[in-house]
Amino acid sequence: MAITKETVEYVAxxxxxxxxxxxxxxxxxxxxxxxxxxxxxxxxEVSNIKPTSHILPINNVLRxxxxxxxxxxxxxxMNAPRKEGNFFVVPKVIE
Amino acid sequence: xxxxxxxxxxxxxxxxxxxxxSEDISLALKKRIKETDPRVKAYVRTDKxxxxxKRIEARDNSALKGIPVSIKxxxxxxxxxxxxxxxxxxxxxxxxxxxxxKKLKVSGASILDLKTNMDEFAFGSSTENSFFGPTRNPWNLxxxxxxxxxxxxxxxxxxxxxxxxxxDTGGSIRQPASFCGVVGLKPTYGRVSRYxxxxxxxxxxxxxxxxxxxxxxxxxxxxxxxHDPFDSTSACVDVPDYTKSLGxxxxxLKIAIPKEYFVEGLDPQVKxxxxxxxxxxxxxxxxxxxxxxxxxxxAVPVYYIIAxxxxxxxxxxxxxxxxxxxxxxxxxxxxxxxxxxxKDTRGQGFGQEAKRRIILGTFxxxxxxxxxxxxxxxxxxTLIKEDFDAVFKEFDCIxxxxxxxxxxxxxxxxxxxxxxxxxxxxxxxxxxxxxxxISVPCGFTKNDLPxxxxxxxxxxxxxxxxxxxxxxxxxxxxxxxxxxx
Numbered sequence: 001m002a003i004t005k006e007t008v009e010y011v012a013x014x015x016x017x018x019x020x021x022x023x024x025x026x027x028x029x030x031x032x033x034x035x036x037x038x039x040x041x042x043x044x045e046v047s048n049i050k051p052t053s054h055i056l057p058i059n060n061v062l063r064x065x066x067x068x069x070x071x072x073x074x075x076x077x078m079n080a081p082r083k084e085g086n087f088f089v090v091p092k093v094i095e
Numbered sequence: 096x097x098x099x100x101x102x103x104x105x106x107x108x109x110x111x112x113x114x115x116x117s118e119d120i121s122l123a124l125k126k127r128i129k130e131t132d133p134r135v136k137a138y139v140r141t142d143k144x145x146x147x148x149k150r151i152e153a154r155d156n157s158a159l160k161g162i163p164v165s166i167k168x169x170x171x172x173x174x175x176x177x178x179x180x181x182x183x184x185x186x187x188x189x190x191x192x193x194x195x196x197k198k199l200k201v202s203g204a205s206i207l208d209l210k211t212n213m214d215e216f217a218f219g220s221s222t223e224n225s226f227f228g229p230t231r232n233p234w235n236l237x238x239x240x241x242x243x244x245x246x247x248x249x250x251x252x253x254x255x256x257x258x259x260x261x262x263d264t265g266g267s268i269r270q271p272a273s274f275c276g277v278v279g280l281k282p283t284y285g286r287v288s289r290y291x292x293x294x295x296x297x298x299x300x301x302x303x304x305x306x307x308x309x310x311x312x313x314x315x316x317x318x319x320x321x322h323d324p325f326d327s328t329s330a331c332v333d334v335p336d337y338t339k340s341l342g343x344x345x346x347x348l349k350i351a352i353p354k355e356y357f358v359e360g361l362d363p364q365v366k367x368x369x370x371x372x373x374x375x376x377x378x379x380x381x382x383x384x385x386x387x388x389x390x391x392x393x394a395v396p397v398y399y400i401i402a403x404x405x406x407x408x409x410x411x412x413x414x415x416x417x418x419x420x421x422x423x424x425x426x427x428x429x430x431x432x433x434x435x436x437x438k439d440t441r442g443q444g445f446g447q448e449a450k451r452r453i454i455l456g457t458f459x460x461x462x463x464x465x466x467x468x469x470x471x472x473x474x475x476x477t478l479i480k481e482d483f484d485a486v487f488k489e490f491d492c493i494x495x496x497x498x499x500x501x502x503x504x505x506x507x508x509x510x511x512x513x514x515x516x517x518x519x520x521x522x523x524x525x526x527x528x529x530x531x532x533i534s535v536p537c538g539f540t541k542n543d544l545p546x547x548x549x550x551x552x553x554x555x556x557x558x559x560x561x562x563x564x565x566x567x568x569x570x571x572x573x574x575x576x577x578x579x580x
Contacts, residue, residue, distance in 0.1 A: 015407060015457040017450055018442030030512055031455060037513055038396040041471055051473030052480060055284050055529030061327035075190040079418035088416050091432035
């Protein structure tokens with residue numbers, strides 16, 4: 001299946017990545033060759049195979065619903081590029 | 096006596112007999128890094144850091160007695176910059192220690208104040224994808240050290256580290272260990288807690304040791320292994336004393352050689368080193384037999400679907416809000432200001448390989464392609480796992496080359512991602528199957544570049560790995576050679 005420049009641009013938007021025009025050209029060509037390579041998987045008959053999402057037998061891991069230690073607000077915010085009081089600052093969302 | 100040249104276990108003896116102090120080691124290492132790292136560039140942000148091993152008051156009875164351990168830039172160290180060698184995490188100081196760091200500190204390790212270089216977010220096989228520039232191979236400064244844990248491997252190989260931690264998602268510990276002539280272990284999935292490891296592909300990632308020999312590897316595994324309530328995928332399986340596997344012989348051990356690993360693409364010099372190593376194992380009493388892992392050829396394509404899919408999800412958190420870099424003046428004006436901020440931050444903050452993988456991962460998970468790519472890859476992953484299960488019913492371990500070639504030249508593969516991806520062709524299956532694998536030095540090419548031997552065992556079979564690796568190591572000279580710097 002061929003991946004077009006338009007598809008790459010759209011997927012980049014979904015992934016919230018701004019691409020420059022030259023990046024878009026280069027990436028489209030590279031992704032096309034990677035997907036062509038990946039397409040060899042189509043040779044295999046897999047309709048009766050179960051998918052593996054977890055390699056080891058792991059069940060839901062639960063714990064008691066009790067309060068534990070958590071990060072202080074100050075520590076939580078210490079890496080924020082912009083903050084005000086107890087909040088992360090983002091560009092205005094509601095006009 | 097140049098203390099930086101010694102292994103951890105050799106230093107422990109000297110510390111026990113009070114011949115030296117941990118401060119002596121830190122000073123020696125500091126001097127070594129200052130002298131050789133401007134050429135090797137194993138560490139990052141060296142201009143901003145004091146090159147001090149953060150010394151803790153090491154108790155005499157602690158396991159590591161103050162020995163410094165070097166840490167890859169994607170493992171969180173409380174208050175100490177951890178940036179995944181990426182622009183997008185510029186300035187990030189974790190507010191907590193990863194579980195492995197906590198365990199090391201409790202065991203008396205000094206955590207080196209410098210972090211080791213890596214491919215950005217562990218995306219790569221050469222350490223060229225680092226925002227800080229490439230690390231160089233200590234055996235030949237024109238060559239890559241492998242990746243993504245290239246900084247850790249190069250630091251250990253150049254005696255700029257006593258021992259180090261790396262992370263391995265598709266070979267990122269073993270392949271650089273092979274390229275640099277040191278020992279690298281990827282533990283069983285779930286053996287070591289991933290809490291505080293900045294996630295690349297959560298179903299594949301494991302932290303593991305990169306060391307000068309197998310004894311140090313076992314020492315570190317004793318410390319970092321075990322269940323952690325903060326990582327729900329860590330296993331509730333008892334941790335044996337791995338050092339007890341050292342010094343056992345391998346008489347009668349059944350070793351499988353998968354024929355699919357010895358085909359086109361394997362460098363003839365690497366091949367002959369591996370064949371010699373297999374002969375050596377035979378001489379040491381192991382029973383060797385050829386087997387088939389029929390789905391081996393599908394490992395790389397499966398990996399580049401699963402790993403990128405998981406990465407695209409894991410890296411969604413880097414959005415310029417909670418930490419790291421933010422693009423302040425949005426240039427893309429067609430959306431809301433918030434979306435423009437996200438897009439510009441990620442467009443400017445991620446390097447080329449990260450963008451390539453996030454976009455590929457988003458694509459294979461997107462509506463209309465999920466079944467054709469992602470679901471199909473999960474199914475082929477089952478087939479690859481079943482290949483290994485079948486072999487381990489009859490054999491104790493599998494032996495292969497770690498990488499198809501020795502270290503390649505800086506710049507040689509960087510423009511061709513597909514060729515770069517193929518340098519992990521022998522290591523990826525262990526991550527897809529969750530099994531442990533170790534790389535040990537097994538020879539050199541004509542150009543004096545190290546070759547690595549990979550040993551794989553069934554889940555939680557690390558003891559078998561140590562048994563085979565240590566026996567081989569004790570009967571061969573390779574691990575004793577060091578590069579001239």
